[in-house]
Amino acid sequence: MHELFQKIIALPWDQAPQWLFLIPAFVMLMGAAAAVMLRNLIHCALCLTLSFIALGVLFMALGAEFVGFVQLLVYVGAVAMLILFAILLTPAGEVAASNNPLRNFKFSRAFAAAGGATVALLVLVSLLGAIFFSPHARAVVPPAQAAIAPVKAIGENLLNHTLLPLQATAILLTAALIGAALLAKEEKKS
Amino acid sequence: MTEADGAGAQTLDVSLGPQHPSTHGVFRMNVRMDGETVVKLQPVFGYLHRNHEKLAEGKSWLGSMPFTDRLDYICPITNNWGYALAVEKLAGIEVPDRAEYIRVIVGEMTRIQNHTAFLGFILGDMGAWGSALMYAFREREKILDLFEGLTGARMMANYMRFGGVRCDLPAGWLEKARAYIETYPAFLDEMEKFLTGNEILLSRLQGVGVMSAERAINGGLSGPVLRASGVDYDIRKVDGYGVYPRLKFRVPRGTVGDCFDRFMLRILEIRESIQILQQAFAQIPQGPILNPAVKTRGFKPPVGEAYGRIEGPKGELGFHLVSDGGEKPYRYHIRPPSLINLTLLEEMCVGTKIADVMVILGSIDIVLGEVDR
Amino acid sequence: MNFIDLLKRIPEICKTPETLPLEGKKLILDFVTWLGSLVGIAVPPWVLTLVNILVVIVAIIAVFLIMFALMSVWERKILARAQNRYGPNRVGPWGLFQPVADGIKMLTKEDIVPRNADKVVHFIAPIVMLVPALILPVLLPYGRGMVAIDLSVGILFFFAVGAGSEVAIFLAGWSSRNKYSILGAMRAIAQMISYELPLVMSAVIVALVAGTLSPTGIVEAQGGYQFGFFPNWFVFTPWGFVACVLFYFSALAESNRSPFDLPEGESELVAGHLTEYSGFKYALFFMAEYVGMFAINGLLVTLFLGGYQAPLPFLTFIPSWCWFFIKLAFLAFSLVWVRATMPRFRIDQMMQFAWKFMLPMSFAALFSAAAWHYAGRGLLGWGISAVLVAIPYFALGYFCFTRHHSADNRRYLFSE
Amino acid sequence: MSYDYLLLTIFLAIALIFPLVPLGLAWLWARTLSPAKPGHDKQATYECGLESEKPVQIQFQAHYYLYALVFLVFDVETVFLLPFAAMGFVNIPVVGFLSIMLFLLLLVESLVWAWAKGILEWK
Amino acid sequence: MTDDALRSELQKRGIFVTSFEDLYNWGRKNSLWPLQFGLACCAIEMIAAAAARFDMARFGAEVFRPSPRQADLMIIAGTVTKKMAPLVVRLYNQMPEPKYVLAMGACAISGGPFKEGYNVLKGIDRYIPVDVYVPGCPPRPEALLEGLITLQKKIEKQRLFGKQLPRHADPQAPAEYPVPAYGPHDLIPPLNPDVFCPKRNASSAE
């Protein structure tokens, strides 16, 4: 008993946190899977949110804490809300009222779904093949390093190297806001 | 004009009440909202319909007196007064001077008490956590203590009688009442400091539920709600019932007709009531309190009908009585200010936000006992 | 080391209140080591780390739960006093056991899940609500050297994790399938996202001045005293004061406190997103709301009120962590005080207040802070900065408010 | 660093379990001592005491989305602002600050646009 | 139950069970959150009881909840009209167990002064069980507080084990009571015989 205990505590537990990233990865994949599969749109959006949270945690686990938190802040705080609002704004109640019977034909939809799934599967297989079996996969990968993305450095980087993209982003955001607002804004009734 | 039903997809019907925190009792409004904006509002009454008018036809004339207490249960005494006044008109009964003064005193105290409670209630409608209501009730308790000392009950006074009042002021009551009314302006100042400058309150009340004088008259509004729209009409002045013609007071009226004016008007009216009370305290004569010609039991007014009305705290409280010469009224109809002030509720509410509905309702100051009777 | 030695250390630790929690933690670690030596195991460092972590977590949760319990009765008592009443005073001494009674009742109350509700989501909503609220306090520096973790992106963490409660409120409202609930939830989200911007902006200003996003760093930047007695807290600079007030109001809105309690605004929406919650799930929401409120006010203390710094130099003998909690208690008190005073905003006014007043003001505070810094952080900077926030304040105040609403623009006529 | 995240991870786990404990207790209580009694009315949706109709599909107004939109844009803006904040004024030269201001200005301009367009108006 | 029987019963259960029950009852009785719900004149006195002068908060009972889901106590303060009765019953049904009903005022108890009215329900106990009756028209706020204390005493005595279980602990007890329907002349049914069990008391009629 005692020895077993000793053995257990002698295991390389210190190494364990390195692999902890698998937990958020798993959650993320599950969330994504659920988001894709579920029927209820709100459930999809919620699972997507869960997946985003896990992705953010994954970023943190990989040492990119700033990006991880940004992911949480932007995706959970804003994008998820945007998606939820959009879903509530567009109730799918009248979708079935399509007057084209062919469109509603189940077989065609099943066929389309099967086709899409096949494509996705093919892409997946080829990607995985590329990752694990391509010659580049055997190239020497430098060992993982301690997290090194201090926010200060990001700030300096932004200021010194990417000032132009930054301003461009600002313009883009402004444009996106104006465009999206104009699209979403309700026209005045008569 | 009904809203096009094609817009139905955009609107949402919500029922506010009957069990709802700020409908002042069991009142229900079916509200159709476009977003948060009210496009249609239908009040639904009757959840407190207690058949007062029918019951009164089966009771003696005096037997209805305690029931009038329960009409507008915030201010029972003025209801008593309205009924007594109508019966006195019907039977041509004189009221002794002292009784008239006592009526003015308790009536104005009721008005003060009602308006103070109003300040608390409307703050509650705006979502304040009860402080104003508690202060109002704190002061109300003191008035109720006076009432209890005089009439025996905190609320349901059953105090007026045809041709006078039930009992004389107990010894020392007048002094106590006077001393208390002296302290009232200080409380009112504090309350005003607490409320009227508050930016949130201003933005919640100003410009909300505006009602023009012309519509107000056509809609039958009365009392402070009517005067807030700028109509100079106070039954105490117009009819000059009781001893009001002998008392000097001013009738305030608003210029905009929104909720804020209705709110302020109550405060101004309290101040005038204090003036009236102080004069009444000074002028009250000695003498009998009840017209000895009136019998308590077996009271039978002559055949005929009468409409008597008073300026209640909430507006014109009228009683339309039809007598067939018997011991019981043939027809007993109440003109409740609360119900009729609601006539224009929809007009006031349409186009405002759902939260404003509560404030508008609160600014009208209704009591369900009177609305549904 | 033996047990007696450990025991002997207790009175010693108690004599040094400044580091009492830290020493207490050490004592527990030593105790574990001693336990290991009893069974003849050299406790490996990772176990100690684990124990260390657990102690911290348990301490934080315990402290905040106790604070929640006390606050729930204290709030009722203060509210009562502001309304000239006593408040709960019969359950236990001074009514202190009131939360216990409430807890027992909530725990044993029937739990109703509406038939139409989305059962799963209805169940997880209170949990999702509570988790971020519980995690947030881990960031706060409670005393000198007393911080569970000191992230370099601490403030960002706060806002990122805080976003979770929006989701939770949406879940609660949507899953109830009740008109009032969903309307309340939508309002809550609209409100929270609107007030998040001023909240983040005012925190960003502080970070810009302090040059760090770490809460500890920010508190340290507020150490020391001007002229030897005047604390260097950010709230005592013009821009800091404005940012602090903005942060305070945003915090009120974020934690759905009066006068921003529209989501639960019972004068319109019964109980908003909580309408269909009963039993302990409701209690969890309640708890989350309060813990979240403490967390966000703790952040306010950290950002503007000098965290654990003593207000006056000669008061430094009081342990730093006491100062933190004293300031927090003061803020909690002020919340109740505000609640006792104010009516509720109307939804459109509230949104306008956020977007048309708070957000521009937070930009103004940013400029003001920059002016304050680049003008040398002295009296000159103070003056410029004050002017820079005062002008927009009066302009916006007039433009958004006084122009429309004022008690002075009314006339009342009297007829004799 | 890894200690911090380890703590956070464990804290997250505990925080997840924490609410489950009383909920479990409450469930146990309901199982043993005070049976939950579902009923038609009891589980109906609350509607001020009225009979509840079918679950409502509420059609929301677009302004919720508009607010979320504006929020999103400014949220992203703060994301870019935070790295600067971490640098602090001390490390940002005046010119750098001005360029940040330019960045902000572009966004403020969109706020002003939204204001003028009445997007910030609650309907 | 006689005193002796009670004592032996207590001994059988053991001290743990009783103190456990006591704790449970103590918690419930000190945290009676009323449903924010006022019907008529009595509601004003109910507000007065919660206000500064009488301060129901001292008993921990000032948390008026707008939603029945979080309420423990339904104070029926005022006249229950027939139009309102179905709603009251439904609200009652929507409250989670354990729940209590306090009928405040003559009207809630028996229809009171208005009991001859065609639209007035002659006592809410025709449809839902009432735990405490507080007569008066209106009862003074003190009387309401006294009713609250009476209710607390009742809660104190409720047991979780044994034969006579209170409704919330009894699996056989009904979950809810039928809601009457609006009929052409009256409510249908006019009363719920499972709940309303008048004892013909001897002194009223031969």
Place this chain on the structure above:
Amino acid sequence: MNFPGSGIFKGMVVSAINLFGSYFDRAHAKRLITEQYPEERPTLPEASRSFPFLVFDGDPEKGIRCVACKICEKECPPQCILIEQDRDENGKLLRRPKVFNIDISVCMGCQICVESCPFESIRMDNIYEVSSYDRFDSLVLPKEKLLKSNEYYHSIHPTEAAETDARIEAARLKKEAAAKAAAQKMAAAKAAAEAKAAAEQSSQPESQA
């Protein structure tokens, strides 16, 4: 001082005054008027009323003032009084109630019964702690519970009771006087009648004729 926000500021000051004022209001007069009910009871004013009771003098059986005239039963607006007159063994109605029930679950405390009772028998009590678990047994007050002594009446409404006593006394004196007068009158009448009868007797035959 009218900057934006000053109104809120003033409001905060007022609530703070009330908040702290309530801690310093030892007299419980202005800021903290709470009376701690079960321990502190209100001193009810003399006029205070709740439900009616029946006054008796001396003995509850014999001294009962009520004569079962049923006027109050008829006048009571909500009809909450039920009176049955007592009968003696021969079935003759007695001037006292056998059953006198007041249903305080209906009574509205209006005092009309008191006003209408010509025998000063029914009066208003000021009890209010009458809550019960049952409506049928404990809220219908039978005669036994309603009967309270005149001393009790004096203790709760001293002025009114004194007036009542005076009135009763006056009435008794008046009655006595009236009785005396009646006796005298009777005697006089008798005498007159006799005289008249005699006179009639003498005149009758003539009229018949």
Place this chain on the structure above:
Amino acid sequence: MMLQVILAISAVLFCFGLLATLTRSNAIMVLIGIELMLGAGNLNFIAFWKFSTHPELLTGIMFAIFSIALAAAEAAVGLAIVIQVHRRLRSVNVNRATQLKG
């Protein structure tokens, strides 16, 4: 080894996104799929940054940040389009959106 694992995870995530875009007819689901794919891309950026030879250059990080900003803007506009389409057609079915032209 770790890099490969992460890349594999990212690939799976990407394919989930692809699956959603290809098989679901609801426009919002299509957008959700796109978001998932963008997330997978970000994950790759971070992974390559972490295992790069010069992590102090922060290239991957900067890419990820900008990418998040762009994705947010994309989602905003995309959803706005969906809302507008819904308002016109009362449907969010991508198959029906073909009617929009003209």
Place this chain on the structure above:
Amino acid sequence: MTLTPQTVLDRVHAALPQARIELLNNPSPSGQHSLLVHRDDALEVAQFLKNDPELLLDYASNVSGVDYPDHLEAVYHLFSIAQKQGPIVLRTRTGDRSGDACLPSLTPVWKSADFQEREAFDLLGIRFEGHPDLRRLLMWDEFVDHPLRKDYVAPEDYEYEPTPHGEILAKISAPASQA
């Protein structure tokens, strides 16, 4: 000019000679005599009363329905806020109590009559023609009776009353009503 029923009557006669309107005497000391308008002319007369510059009866304070043995009446108490005078009592009469219980609605003239006419419809069964929204006001919609009529019989729902009276006592002691 002071408004008395007589002066009003004269003016109406002068302006609308075809209107059937008469003065009803009120024997009570209140002296509130009333003007009985034939129901077909009521709307026209009401318009006139409201708009005539001499009368300006702009305020219909009270509307009550009265159930007389062979007809129903609607009584309007009119005031003039502009001139601070009143009341002028206007009444209209139905043909009979059931089949012909119709009256013109005066709500188009005075909005304040809205709820009160609905109430009279609800409780007395007077159908007001031209009313914008004539539904029951107080009772529920399924209710069929008109309770304020003299011949209305209330439902017998005195199962048991603690202090039963007379006929109720008889009812509950009879086994038939136990069901």
